[in-house]
Amino acid sequence: KAGVTQTPRYLIKTRGQQVTLSCSPISGHRSVSWYQQTPGQGLQFLFEYFSETQRNKGNFPGRFSGRQFSNSRSEMNVSTLELGDSALYLCASSPRQGEETQYFGPGTRLLVL
Amino acid sequence: EDQVTQSPEALRLQEGESSSLNCSYTVSGLRGLFWYRQDPGKGPEFLFTLYSAGEEKEKERLKATLTKKESFLHITAPKPEDSATYLCAVPDSNYQLIWGAGTKLIIKP
Numbered sequence: 001k002a003g004v005t006q007t008p009r010y011l012i013k014t015r016g017q018q019v020t021l022s023c024s025p026i027s028g029h030r031s032v033s034w035y036q037q038t039p040g041q042g043l044q045f046l047f048e049y050f051s052e053t054q055r056n057k058g059n060f061p062g063r064f065s066g067r068q069f070s071n072s073r074s075e076m077n078v079s080t081l082e083l084g085d086s087a088l089y090l091c092a093s094s095p096r097q098g099e100e101t102q103y104f105g106p107g108t109r110l111l112v113l
Numbered sequence: 114e115d116q117v118t119q120s121p122e123a124l125r126l127q128e129g130e131s132s133s134l135n136c137s138y139t140v141s142g143l144r145g146l147f148w149y150r151q152d153p154g155k156g157p158e159f160l161f162t163l164y165s166a167g168e169e170k171e172k173e174r175l176k177a178t179l180t181k182k183e184s185f186l187h188i189t190a191p192k193p194e195d196s197a198t199y200l201c202a203v204p205d206s207n208y209q210l211i212w213g214a215g216t217k218l219i220i221k222p
Contacts (some may be wrong), residue, residue, distance in 0.1 A: 004156070033209075043157075043200070043212040056209050090156050101147070102210070104156030 002027065004093050004105035012111045018079040021108045025072050025093030031055075032074040033102060034066060037088040049074050050097035078110075086112045115140045115205045119213035126220050129190050134216045136201035137183040144204040146184050148177050151198045151215070160199075191220045 005024045013019050025032050034046040045058035049068035066076040072093075078085055088109050092102035120135045138146065145164050149157035161170045163179040170177050174195060176187045186199055198217045202210040 042214045043202075043210075045209050048209070056207055058209070092156070101159060101162055103159060104149075106154075107156050109154075 004091055004103055006089075006091050006105040006108050008108060009106065010109045010111075012113065013081050014113050015081055015083060017081050018077060019081060019110060020075055020077045021089055021091075021110075023074045023076075023091030023093075023105060025074070025091075026103055029093035029095050029103070030072050031094045031097050032068055032072065033092045033094075034074070034076050035090040035092065036060070037090055037107070038086075043090070046076065048097070055097055081112045083112050086110060115203070115211050117201060117203055117211050117213040119199075119201060119216050121216060122214070123217040124219070126188075126191055126218070128192060128220055128222050131187070131189045131191070133188070134186040134199055134218070135183060136186070136213055138201075138203050140203050140211070141206060143181075144208065146179055147202045147210065148184070148186055149200045149202070151200055157200055188218070191218075193220045193222050196220045 007022045031050045033048040035043050037043050046060055047054055047066050048056045052068045063079045068074045088107045090104050090107045092104045094102045117138045126132055145162050147162050148160040150160055151157040161177040166179055166181045168179050174189050178185045196219050198215040200215045202212045205211055
C-alpha cells in the first residue's frame, strides 16, 4: 500500500502571498489531519477532516484553512503569509475519525521570506 | 491542562550503550500513549501504542513501557541507525494528539 503523499515537498514564498498544500492519504483512510512543526513549538495540530467535514481545529488563526474532497484527498491553504509561518507542514491519515494511530507523510517544507 | 513532557532533550550514546527515554504526561483520562520516530526531513513514523499501566511492547531494540504517570522507551544495544528524534503523544478529550517536544537520540559508532 502506498503511503501518505504530500506535494510539493519544498516551497519558498514571500510575505503576504498565499500557499496551497496537498495531501493524499493512504488508500482507504478517510481521516486526514494537518500539523505544523517548528523547532520552537514542536508538532502543533491544525485541523482534522473526515468525510469532507472539518471535525476538529487547533489554535491557529483563520488564515489557515483546509478542505477535503470526496476521494479523501485534502488541501490546506495559508493566506497572507507571515515569516513565522515557515515550518514543516505534515499531513497524517488514519482509517477513521478519532483513530489515534496516524500515519504521516514526508511533509512540505515552507520557507517564507 | 493536558501536557506531555519528554526528557532528556538530547541523548548521545556510544553504539551498544543501552539507555531510556522518558515521556511524562498529565491528561484527564488516558486514552493511549503513542511513540513515534522521526528522521531529519521526514514525517514521524509510528512505533507503538500503549493503553494501560503495566503494558509493554517491543520492536527490535526498542521496548516501550507505561505507568500511570509516564512512559519509558528503552533502547538496548543501540546501533547508529537508531539515531533519530523520538516523539511521544497522548490524545486529549477530543481525541486530538498532544505531542511532546521529542528526544534527539544520537548513537556514535
